[in-house]
Amino acid sequence: MLELSGVSHVYPNGTRALDDVTLSIPKGMFGLLGPNGAGKSTLMRTIACLQAPTAGAIRFGEIDVLAQPDALRRTLGYLPQDFGVYPRVSAYQMLDHMAVLKGIHDARDRRGVVENLLNQTNLWAVRGKAIAGFSGGMRQRFGIAQALIGDPELIIVDEPTAGLDPEERNRFLNLLAGIGENVVVILSTHIVDDVADLCPRMAVLAEGRVQLEGPPRDLIGSIAGRVWQRTIAHQQLPDMQAAHEVISHRFFAGDIVVHVLSDSQPEGFAPVTGGLEDVYFATLAQTRRPAAAAAA
């Protein structure tokens, strides 16, 4: 449905934010996973026509996105990362205004749409309150409400769960899951669980390039039987990193639990069922290694 081919973006200061990104994104929820600074937001902004890439082409269905940005905007819902709001404006008033800007001119239609979305996002009770006073979770729900105005077929949500507490995050993901399967939803995030929970397809973006793409289940399958775990004291970590391909480590009760990737069982390690997190960290580890080698 959404086809990106060879999309590259180089900022004037020479930063190559996107490097030949080619992706085919079908209907349904698509997770775009990557560390901070991987180029996710640049890609999201590019797809949303907020900035033009230096090279490449983007098509959405019949729309040539770069040539007909207005055609795309008519069917686009966009929730940017860290957005701000006007002071003293209520959720209802702002949604109503956004509905006007999105081309719903009939006042009665608009009222139906806005009231519906306020209910759907659980903001009905606070519809008259100023958005500026909302909590992070409420604000994000407002953000998704405005993105859903006008039944868009392409919905872009950029890092929506960053900074939400677990309960708010769950509520937000529920909301996203309910959007429906007949539209393209691109969820960009650096939180692996967001993607694992929701997305039938995903891609990993790092250093501006697509490192990995596919259904999470297949990707997890690709590392099955190759992930091993061991608990060590934290002083041992450098040795461990030198000896093995450590894909991730995390603290547990003062010690460190390391995961390594290996075709055969290393000494002292126990097999562990790899999760999406291991896939993700293995991919990032591979991305970093050539860079580290070059630096050394």
Add this chain to the structure above:
Amino acid sequence: MLTASIATFEIRYQLKNPVFWVAVAIFFLIGFGVAASNNVSIGTPGSVHENSPFAITIALALLGLFYLFVITSFVANAVVRDDVTGFGPMIRATPVGRSQFLAGRFLGGLVIAILGYMAVPLGIALGSAMPWVDPETVGPGGFATYAWPFLVIAIPNLILSSALLFSLATITRSMLASYIGVLILVMGYLTVSAVLGNEPAYQDALARFEPMALGAIGEISRYWTAAEMNTRAIPFEGNLLINRLLVQAGKPRGQGRGGAATGSDSACAPQLWHRSFAGEFLDAVED
């Protein structure tokens, strides 16, 4: 329709803005003070009524100069708000046309500027009705006494000022720069009119081209008696008429995309807006 909806939102937004009400209070008090106090007056000789047509005309023309700062806070805010608050990306992801959007914002800001300026005639009317004011210094007043100069002096001035400041804010994209721009403008205006105002040779030119119409009012009323000042409405003819027409026509012009009807607002603003959008791509930072 779209433009009207955007303007309505803008008006409702500004009506909740404390700046609007503070400005209304200040300009109401100035109007009130000028009328209610025997010691304070602007441009009127002693025997002229506090609420005479002439006094109101002068007050509306002169105070407009100070009101420029208030207008800046309305129209410049309308331009920079999206960037300052961080709501801009959502607006720019909608299919709304830039010209219509700008036209709506401008129109809303203009209406708010006009509404706020009504505090001046209101203040004068109320001030001259105060019991301590010597009845000898108060004329009959009446709605038309206030409405006429508001129509021929204040509104054209407000349209010109708003368009000018809207453009200024669109170019500079900054509230502070807009205020500094206005400051320079006002100082330049005061200097030029102080220098030229003393030269009889420039009297005619000043009457025609001086944008706040003070020159034209001065020329018309140069030989008026106090009785005339108390009774005559400022005649909308001669150099004042030319001046008012020029004020409406002589503003920056260009081809606004989409050709939205914005009365006579500066149509070059949308183009500058577009350009500044292009500029934004350049300094967008990777996050």
